[in-house]
Amino acid sequence: MKKFLMAISAALVFAGCGNQQKPAAEKCSPRHSTKSLVLYYSQTHTTEKVAKLLAEAVSADLDSIVPVEPYNGTFEETVERCKKEMDGDEKPQLIKSLNVDVAEYDTVYFGYPIWCGVAARPAEAWFLRFDLRGKTVIPFCTFGSGGLETSVAVLRKMAPSVNILDGYGIRSARIDKAAEEINEFLIRNGIKEGEVAPEVPFGDKRELNDEEKGIFDAACGDYPFPLGTPVKVSSRVAKNGMEYCFVTDSKDAKGNPAQAEVYVIVSNEDGVGPEFTKVVR
Secondary structure, X not given: OHHHHHHHHHHXXXXXXXXXXXXXXXXXXXXXXXXXXXXXXXXXXXXXXXHXXXXXXXXXXXXXXXXOOOOOOOHHHHHHHHHHXXXXXXXXXXXXXXXXXXXXXXXXXXXXXXXXXXXXXXXXXXXXXXXXXXXXXXXXXXXXOOOHHHHHHHHHHHOOOOEEOOOEEEEHHHHHHHHXXXXXXXXXXXXXXXXXXXXXXXXXXXXXXXHHHHHHHHXXXXXXXXXXXXXXXXXXXXXXXXXXXXXXXXXXXXXXXXXXXXXXXXXXOOOOOOEEEEEEO
């Protein structure tokens, strides 16, 4: 822990000498009022927690997507079924019509867990069946390691004429941070009024030092799936600490060589260790 604190202190000093100084908080005004719906699929209630936080924060209606044949097996069984459906290009049917008329809403917050790197199959099935042209869609998701960016790209490919924002995602292991992060997300995107510190850009990528290797290992060492070997790193000043972007040598789903970006937050609060926040493949 002493090494971690020393690394943070050094990074903060370096940032203070360059262009990474924290700018003053910026005030964001909300966009014009719209009628909003938070619609989600959740297997284990984790995504449901985020959906309820969002609905409360933006005073939106709330509804859920339910498949005819529930995904109520183990993690391994769910992954196996998901892969079979993806390989066969099957889409699960919905168990019932929604309790709301989506046509009445201007903005749809669309939530799902990440399965096999993309939106869960029931959520994807609903998305393919409904015409969302003329609406703003704001994706949100929960995941084990990552998948927000990939899933949003897939949604945009499915519905190129729909206005789909970048969205919000959080690791299931960090769900206790969701309320604070959602508030910042809404303010930063002009959906809710408030003040947030502007995001500081990451610095140039560089070779890792021993302290940074230790930070990566401490944050990611217990993760049950391989994230790759870190070969480069960049950093920036973040809220209450530093954020690191580690470039790793990894493999894709087919076993081919690939690179990924693994993000880690190191808080300057006592007793809080490095946190792995997401991976972008």
